[in-house]
Amino acid sequence: GQNIDQPTEMTATEGAIVQINCTYQTSGFNGLFWYQQHAGEAPTFLSYNVLDGLEEKGRFSSFLSRSKGYSYLLLKELQMKDSASYLCAVSDSSGGSYIPTFGRGTSLIVHP
């Protein structure tokens, strides 16, 4: 099984930088995903990490430390449209499947 923990809610100011943390415990780690979900909409893929280190994609970056069971999503130059829920999901290969398990999500509120 898996245990994924991330903060329930965060607030930040437009133009600032915010870091959303995710910790996990899993028996057969096979990758970590970050998804963005706006209210009333479907989740959309942001990033994937399977090796340690930082993956940068525009204003968004994702970091992984497998030894610590830790990841973070870094959002730079925050915009109002970044207000959304950010879901951390871990893929576990134990049992032969690769289905990701989602955390409860972090609701990010960006204010002017």
Add this chain to the structure above:
Amino acid sequence: DTAVSQTPKYLVTQMGNDKSIKCEQNLGHDTMYWYKQDSKKFLKIMFSYNNKELIINETVPNRFSPKSPDKAHLNLHINSLELGDSAVYFCASSPRGSGTHYEQYFGPGTRLTVT
């Protein structure tokens, strides 16, 4: 447009009824999924299915059953609906590769309300 589509978008029904939600993807993906997102926004896997295997989350009641007429479709059938089934149900697909990562493409969701 290439996408994952679901119908209906909203579904209101009474306890005890049987209902189905349809899902179609034209992305050519091998694997499809059903997720349930409750009022607390917790996204929970229900089923994963490709042409070889069905993986069922053991916590899902057997009133829920996935039906796949072909590779591009995975419908969700629910028998004897209960109040606790009220949630948003998301269909998703992914290009599953052995040992490789795969991002999931989600449908727009079906908001089910059981009264």
